[in-house]
Amino acid sequence: MADPSKGGRKKPLKLKTGSFDRNAAMARMGMLAGAQYAGHTLGNLFRNKADREARNRDFYVRQAQFLADELGQLKGSVMKVGQMLSVYGQYFMPPEAIEVLRSLQDDSPPVAWSDLEPVVVERLGRRRLDELEIDPEPLAAASLGQVHRAWRRSDGRELCVKVQYPRLADAIDSDIRTLTQIVRLARLVPKGMELNAIMEEVREMIYREVDYDRELRMTREFAERLAEDDRFVVPEVFPEYSTETVLVTSYESAHHVQSEAVKQLDQARRNALGEQALELFLREFFVWGMVQTDPHFGNYKIRLNSEGPDQLVLLDFGATREFAPRFLGSYYAVVTGAFHEDAEQLIDGAIGINLLRRDSPQHVFDAFARVGMLVIEPFGRHPPDALVTADGAYRWGESDLPFRVSRAISDAAISRWFRIPPREIVFLHRRMGGVFVLLAVLDAEIKGRPMLAHYLEREDVQHEREHRQSP
Template identity: 85%
Template sequence: MARDSDSGRKKPLKLKTGSFDRNAAMARMGMVAGAQFAGHTLGNLFRSKEDKERRNRDFYIKQAQFLADELGQLKGSVMKVGQMLSVYGQYFMPPEAIEVLRSLQDDSPPVAWEDLEPVVVQRLGSKRLAEIDIDPEPLAAASLGQVHRATRKSDGMQLCVKIQYPKLADAIDSDIRTLTQIVRLARLAPKGVELSSIMEEVREMIYREVDYDRELRMTREFSERLADDPRFVVPQVFPEYSTETVLVTSFEQAHHVQSDTVQNLSQVRRDRLGAQALELFFREFFVWGIVQTDPHFGNYKVRVNDDGNDQMVLLDFGATREFAPRFLGSYYDVVTGAFERDAKRLIDGAIGINLLRRDSPQHVFDAFAKVGMLMIEPFSDDAPAPLTNAEGAYRWGDSDLPFRVSRAVSDAAISRWFRIPPREIVFLHRRLGGVFVLLAVLDAEVDSRDMLASYLYRARDAEQST
């Protein structure tokens, strides 16, 4: 894991781990959310349509902000659920609420060391613990755990110790049940949405992320797959110091993508980093079928080297997903159809992954194909002139593609024909969107048409040969 010297310190938080404390806090959240909705409904009784719409927007922002503030104090699975809702919620929640929930990123106040030290002592045992010296000041704090730097006494090797918050796994099921009711009381999910099934998928995702044995395996998997590619650095894992709630890896020095050090790199070096990030995603999806789906910038840092061959340091593989061949085949059809301007193949692929209904009217298919072909713009040979440089490379930092895609979907008035996508698509697009944002933050200029083509057709050839 890596440390970013640009990050600031935050006051430690006293973690609410006891069932009474957590249940009391969440009960209060439900009462307040319900009372706010009742007051809002009463206040709207005699208002005009325009006033109601304005007050509704303000209400959703207020409710989501209240939820985000309270979840940030509780940490654990409820905070992670809030983050996941910002991913799933884009398909059914008010955009005002989504913007607030997106603020629930993994940069919250750390938990006091006095609450975490007993976990480490219990899990590692006194003999193993005596071999390392852990700094009580955390490097990073997230919703499910936090990271501390450590030194192995025998040789001075620098380590990172990732510690899961106490009793977190025990509270996941009850937290999700309670939070489902709170979201309903806050009216952040409209009637007709199968919130329970969505929360069940979120529950499965959280259980995957608190499985440190699996994360250790995935970290080792990526390390082995990228061992011969010097452009990427994956931390070494130390099973002898790791348990189901403690994960120890090597400390890898690197800079945050938004740091001055990275932002001040030359255009050529930033372009190279952007191409690396894009190719890594293509390799994960089209070749391996294994994707790290968490796009948080803390998981993709940069090691700036004197020779100009900068490396991407890859961290945190808890959100890694494996994709089934059937899903991959249909999704290849979606991308290939968009890439080749083949509307029928694109639509057949979308139906195959349950993104579109087969009984949709033709205008919905046409509109969906138009949106799909718009999304492929960075990889096309006819991108708008202002968005390409003299060599034809796409200028990611100047692109407003996400806004144009969102507007195209809205203008087509086809949202009622879309399904809430299956979790594979939700989390795949979460990572893909993160790659796009990363390239924009790097202000990279990358001609990636040939890159995408090579991976698309490699995947197609591999599928045909099986």
């Protein structure tokens, strides 16, 4: 969720939840998007090829900005679709357009408490709600709901009340159908792209995130799995105050990842935090097969301790995904192949998860293998000397690895042989990329190879992998 402490508080938004308001706003979006495309196409008739390519790129950016501005006012599932387009769009949209849509991830104005309070009363009941004192100023706001700080009157216990925006779930199907047409009119996806399939996956993801009963269960699951590890904090849930659209947890004080207090930590403490974040991701994927896939910095806070280890405070488990055994087995092959520089194993795994086509020419396989070896650079045998400390740790803050990977894919000209990855990969890589960014922000120096080797060679992981790969 967006953190109001970053960049100042935003003016509360008057929520458009009525069907008339939303339909009128989306109809306006469709008309404007279509008109803009028509004008752009007409103008291109009088331009040479080089000018057309430059103007097309600029057009994508302007259309993405238009969409981001409009969706940011509507909230709800339409805004969430815009966020997810920034995740999927990296496989087929210009980078500049992706950056615009990514602004929807953390630039979300809150909804006025006066609009939400009647809904909370309806969901919890006045008697139960009166047991709490709720701050009308939200702690955080996002596309599907927002969080308010509260206190239990009986004992002063500090709580967080997460409230889903009213009538949101009822509008998901209609919103996605309408927005699919708007995205087509805006020409934000290439011809031939299976937009309906992408939108269906986004639809399932949104339904998962608005299921607060499931989020409560996932929060408990992570709390139980991490109960014996004092490096992590998972909030306590309060079922007596929670419903399918209101979730109440304990308030956990902590610093934002980009706060000055975190920046001032010495190298050893920042390294320890980086190792915690990386190990948690490896444990989620390799051991549990269950990953919290939303890497937004608002979901990962840092509690600094004078005694004992600094802790990662983990928030918001609505985007938790459980991965199918077949996918996990093939993805293990990709990672193991890259780790051991075994191109054949890496390629077999990529075919197994539908990332590569089996009928691809050899040069495509070779190019993909090179990209795979590059991705695993922080865990490889021989990272670039400039990115390694004297004792062999990878310097995440100095690395431009994401840029080099993107350039390698473009230079290899293998994009057309890729399929749009299945959702498992999209969301897994979303989280993995978030971990890499977190390590860079912490300016961590970590020996990643032995950490990854530990999980690749663990007996329980080996046994589970063999089980998953068996017919």
